[in-house]
Each structure stands twice: as structure tokens, then as C-alpha cells.
Amino acid sequence: MKWVYVEDIASFKDQEVEIRGWLYNKRSSGKIRFLLVRDGTGLIQGTLFDPEANKSLFDKFDELTQESSLLVRGTVREDKRAPGGYELSISDIEILQIAEEYPITPKEHGISFLMEHRHLWLRSQKQNAVLQIRVEVIRAIRDFFDGRRFRLMDTPILTPSACEGTTTLFETEYFDQKAYLSQSGQLYNEATAMAFGKVYCFGPTFRAEKSKTRKHLIEFWMVEPEVAFATLEDIIDLSQDLILFILERVLERNKNDLDVLERDTLPLETIQKPFPRVTYEDLLPKLQEKGSKIEWGMDLSAPEESILPEIFDSPVCITHFPAAIKAFYMQPDEKRPDTVLGVDVMASEGYGELIGGGQRIHDPKLLEQRIKEHNLPREDYKWYLDLRRYGSVPHSGFGLGVERVLSWICKIQHIRETIPFPRLLYKIYP
């Protein structure tokens, strides 16, 4: 008998198939039995009738516990009463293992209990839906850049220096010296961009910040494109195209998952290019009007992020931040040298920063001066300064946080559910 996956079940209507999976739930009503089987790609209901004729099947059904592993064989039938529209008239059940009493019942649980059982929680429907969307978001990102002929150039995870020196890094041994886990591939991206024109890196990044918020992970995935000869304008355009590409893909391919999450997709469907655009300076009075205490020179923080959806009902590009609150390598604006050619793309619905990026300093003297101003060890940046000595060109790039995008698209409360095994402040189990 043919082994098939639940996600393909519609193409096997009226045929005998075998499903291999786990018991999600079961119900019985006198002489009729229902069982819900999950196989990782979906849920399907199986039915059993006539206990006299099918005694051994009924006995097996009665024995089954939640999450027992089993093979179910039967005929696929279309039935509106079944969840998903198709069900299996069971002809045979083969039990692989009767599961011990499963800790995650179909009723509600507290978050610390669920996090403690993350390895099992992944089997639940909503967690499955979020992570199915994650699969598609990552695929969309790769398709987007590969389709535009960006070269995937992976950057190292073990790095020799504190790169930006500002944030806390995870330190580790590297034979007889120290190494740090990467918090961004950007500086290396700038090198590969000078070698390959347009590049991107896509991998995990690590930040040892003691942040305890619903928007931060200690370990998260970031995609970072870098384009030689590109200006701030080019990169703003690219970032909008990327976000729209991801949105269209998920809306097209993950309808069921978004349904499971009860996500109202209208606010996502109506997003169009170009996104509203505002400079930091022009945004300040709008924020202050809504009660923010922000002053020129301060970074946007939690209160400001929550005010944004009152002003914009779309993602928004904020540009020209004060140089003092941004990274050392950011290109100053010619007309306003106290501001930089940087952009933050903020999500709609209050989900905060999706993208941060901008134009990089290409003038060797200015870059050297900035490194000095930021008290960074010049030794560590020798190779980086080389990029400005041998054919320096204007160039730009950005970083997009995968989990931030997922929180927003799935409209979930906490970023910890957007990655299979979240690493959180002081929490590394399981």
C-alpha cells in the first residue's frame, strides 16, 4: 500500500493509502470511533464503524494514547464533517509504540511548562504552523536573492575581534587565543561585495545582551545583503522588494497555517510599494504629538515603537538618524553631516524593527577617524581598512531578522515561538 503524506491527501481521493504518524487525539461515540493522526505535514481524521466486524481494530483504538506512533491504512474519502475536508475509512491500524502519558494535553498550559517541553511542544498545531511559515520565509529569502543573482557568501561565525565593540559578545577559546561568536556578517560582506559585486550572507548571529523582551533572542537568524556601488536609495528599494516578496510568498503558500494561527491577513495583503518614508527629524514631532518624550539625539525605544502604528498602517522607512546613535561605519549625509545615510524599516502593527541598514563610509580617512572616535582597536580593523585602500566604492547593505519578520507575519506575542529551539536570557534548555 502506498505511503502518503497528509499534505498530499487530496490527490488520493477514493484510493487506499497508508499514513505514518502519531495519534493527535481520539474521540468515541458508542459504536463509532474517530482518531486524529498527525504526520508532520498535516492532520487527518480516521473513522471506524461496526465494532462487531472490526473487533481487533476497535481493541487497538482503545489501547491508543496521545502521541502513540502508528501506521493507519484506509480509503481516502471527501467529507465536509472531517477537519481538512478529507478523512480515512480505516481498514488497518499498526501500532509502533504506545506512548507514555503525554505531558501536553489538548487543554491549556503555562508558558514555562511549554518552554520546558519545547521538544514536544513543536508537535502542537500552532507551533507547527509558525515553523511551517518559517520554512517558507527562509525559502523566499533565498529565492529572492538567488533570483536577482546575488552571490551567497557565508561569513564566519567565529570571529577574531569585537567587530563593532559596542555590544556584548560571546567569548570562546580559539586554541591559544580568544574568539567571539559573530553578531553580524556585515564587515565580511563588505569584503565579499568588493570581490563579487552583490552578495548576501544568511546565518545565525549571537548577542550576549541581557535583554528580556518579547522581541529579542540571544541566537537568531539574519540575512544580510551588501551591494557595491549601491546608495541608500538603492538599498531602500531592495529592502521593500524583499519584504513584499516574502509577504506574497507566505500569503500564497501558507494560507492554512495562517488560518490555524487565526491571523487576519488583510493588513498584510494591502501593503504596497513604496512604503511611507520619513526622516528621523521629521518623525520626532509626530511622535511627540502622540505623547512620546523623545528628543533629537535619542534612539527609538519601546514606547516609540508602539506609537508608530498610530501614525502609519504600513511598514515605514525611517532614514537619516543622528550619527551619534548609529554604527561607526555609516556614511554621513553631505547636507547634514550630523546625520547618516541609514534606514530602519519598521514593521506595521507595532512589531518593531525588521531591517537596519544603509550606506557605508567609503572614504579611508573618514573611516579611520571614526574608528578612532569610537575607541576601536585599529589593529583589528586593518583588513577592513584595506577595502578602502584598494578601489574603494560607495556601497550599501542591510540586515533583516528572520524571527522579527515571523513574529510580525504570524502576529504572535513573543519571538521565542518563531524558532524551533529559542535561546533566551539565562535559558538554554532544551
Next chain:
RNA sequence: UCCUCGGUAGCUCAAUCGGCAGAGCGGGUGGCUGUUAACCACUAGGUUGUAGGUUCGAGUCCUACCCGAGGAGCCA
């Protein structure tokens, strides 16, 4: 790191003024021919986070500690 709230059955929670520790789910047993987190009946299940203290008596009050959550700060 700071502020706030919490820790009682496997899970989610209740317990009035300090006075018999209880319900739903899950487990077990029985019933029900289209269930949708099914339903109905019965049943087993407890070192109330830890250590001290006050009291005739502490889940409840006090002290310290441990753990967790929400928020703030931190944060390309």
C-alpha cells in the same frame, strides 16, 4: 540589572477573616452510531517552591533564598 506579579494534584487554576486542600483537563473503569479541545457517570491522584519564624492552628502572615512570567533598561 531594576520594577511588578506569581509558585497548591501530571497540567490549568480555586481555597472567604489564619480554621476539614478542591474543580476542570489528562490517567483508569463504564456508557453513547458523525465526533470536532466531543459528551455523561464513577474512580485513583497532595511533603501547597526551599529554609526558618509568628501562632492553639499557616497554602494564607513575617524573613531569607530559589525558580518563572510581564514590563523597563540594554540592544546595527
